Amino acid sequence: MTAEERERLARAALTHVVEPGDEHAGRALRRHGAAGFLRLLREDGGPLADPFQGTGERRVDGWRRRARTAAPDRDLDLVARLGGRFLVPGDPEWPxxxxxxxxxxxxxxxxxxxxxxxxxxxxxxxxxxxxxxxxxxxxxxxxxxxxxxxxxxxxxxxxxxxxxxxxxxxxxxxxxxxxxxxxxxxxxxxxxxxxxxxxxxxxxxxxxxxxxxxxxxxxxxxxxxxxxxxxxxxxxxxxxxxxxxxxxxxxxxxxxxxxxxxxxxxxxxxxxxxxxxxxxxxxxxxxxxxxxxxxxxGAIGRLAPARRGPVLPRDLLAPDTARVLEALPGRSPAALAEIAARAGTHPDHTLAKLYELHSLGFVERRQDDWQLTNRRTEASNARHGGT
Known part of the structure; x- marks a missing residue:
């Protein structure tokens, strides 16, 4: 058996001996290697006076008891019959x-x-x-x-x-x-x-x-x-x-x-x-x-798409057109002069924007006055993403 095979077999045995994440065992493994660690446990002593320095006697006694019953060959055979494998550090598949x-x-x-x-x-x-x-x-x-x-x-x-x-x-x-x-x-x-x-x-x-x-x-x-x-x-x-x-x-x-x-x-x-x-x-x-x-x-440049609410027809209006729309009263019609004053624009420019808004379905004309479209139209616009 090669040294690499002995280490693998010892690590398989040690998974039966020590609990996951035991840092005391990790230090012993780093100091003695897996085969050396297991040998020290099975020898009930050894050439070193204190081979597990800093580890309590109760913990070491537990390791020794379990080391005597570990059967790594049996475990490796069983996992192989299941179509599995045992990975150790240094294997190509080890993460x-x-x-x-x-x-x-x-x-x-x-x-x-x-x-x-x-x-x-x-x-x-x-x-x-x-x-x-x-x-x-x-x-x-x-x-x-x-x-x-x-x-x-x-x-x-x-x-x-x-x-x-x-x-x-x-x-x-x-x-x-x-x-x-x-x-x-x-x-x-x-x-x-x-x-x-x-x-x-x-x-x-x-x-x-x-x-x-x-x-x-x-x-x-x-x-x-x-x-x-x-x-x-x-x-x-x-x-x-x-x-x-x-x-x-x-x-x-x-x-x-x-x-x-x-x-x-x-x-x-x-x-x-x-x-x-x-x-x-x-x-x-x-x-x-x-x-x-x-x-x-993920990799650099894998950005999540920008998140925003739905784009409404009002969002697509030019700023001066949107300003005229906002100048209309909510419920009653208003005269051109009143709308122009509230929008802060010239009446001729305001009239041109009102006709633009009319063609887009935002406003309607009532004789010489202008008002927002009626509630039925507004509800339809809302259902389709409008105002």
Whole structure:
């Protein structure tokens, strides 16, 4: 077995030994290498008096107990039978932006799915939010994910109920790319109600996690999983989140890593939007659709279209013509001299503009006086974008 193969096998074993994001383990790994770290754990001591300096005895004892039961060959065989693989730093498919996590970097990633993770991660956006989301949140997440997928972006989320599931379905529904980052083994469908969705993601996209096959989720593993979502992507969009929400953990991890943080606003009366609004008061940028997300995370020059209200016929009038129109009273007819005085223009010029406005349907003549068109005409103009 080559040194590279020993390191890969040791990293696979260590995913069974240490919890995701354990910086103590990260320091030991950096100091001893994966094979050396695992050997020290299995030797119950070693040539170094204190090989895990700065790490508490209880933590090290836990590592040692789990190291004795780790079976990396079995785990690697199982993931291979599922059509998956185990990625480690240095592999061509390893997403190097995960290295920004430093000592909290994953030991490796268990992956199912046909796509190249590194290539997908370079053009990915996280869409996260509340599990108990409102219909507004589910619709917004699905629409946003579909828009991102149609623009060639990979949608990353956590496969949970609510916003996560809506985001995955929105991307899949547009025949787009999506990645589910799990807080358990990639062979464990969690939540169970999303077993079919996770299976579909594994067939059309990617399912990945730090924990070995068979590992089950815990509350702390969900929180630690979020740092991977944040580091893997170019930006994180939060759609509905309460003040205490795992989605905010993801967003703040993204901010610490220098990634873009975005939020979708919601009703100020909704507690499920309170956390998002708090982000928007600080580190997040307000976005409302895929164009605005792409403007932030995409290449230079990918600007969202300018937003403005509808162009009304009145907006197309020349300034002096519009001034004459504004000089007419709202309800009653007015004489030419009165209109000219109110518009501040010569009567002859005013008369020419009134005839122009008449031809456009804005005014009508009543003997020698002028007035705005009647209410029926105004209502018709309004329906067609007029005044």
């Amino acid at each position: 190097r932006q995960l290295d920004d996590l430093e000592d909290a970097r994953p030991l490796g990633l268990w992956v199912r799915g046909p796509a190249d993770l590194r290539g997908w991660a370079l053009r990915s956006v996280a869409v996260v939010g509340a599990r108990a989301c409102t219909p507004y949140g589910a619709h917004t997440a699905a629409t946003l994910a579909a828009g991102l997928a149609e623009r060639g972006w990979v949608v990353v989320s956590g496969a949970a109920f609510g916003v996560d599931g809506a985001a995955h379905r929105g991307a899949l529904g547009s025949d787009g790319a999506t990645v589910a980052v799990l807080a358990c083994g990639v062979d464990v469908p969690y939540p169970r109600g999303h077993a079919r969705l996770i299976r579909r993601i594994a067939e059309q996209g990617l399912v990945l996690g730090e924990l070995p096959p068979g590992a089950h989720p815990t509350r702390s593993r969900f929180v630690l999983r979020n740092r991977v979502i944040a580091a893997l992507t170019r930006g994180t969009v939060v759609v509905e989140a309460e003040y205490r929400s795992g989605s905010l953990v993801t967003a703040r991890a993204a901010a610490r890593l220098g990634r873009h943080v975005m939020g979708i606003p919601g009703p100020v009366t909704s507690g499920l939007s309170a956390g998002v609004h708090e982000l928007l008061r600080g580190e997040a940028t307000l976005v409302t659709d895929a164009d605005e997300v792409e403007e932030l995370v």
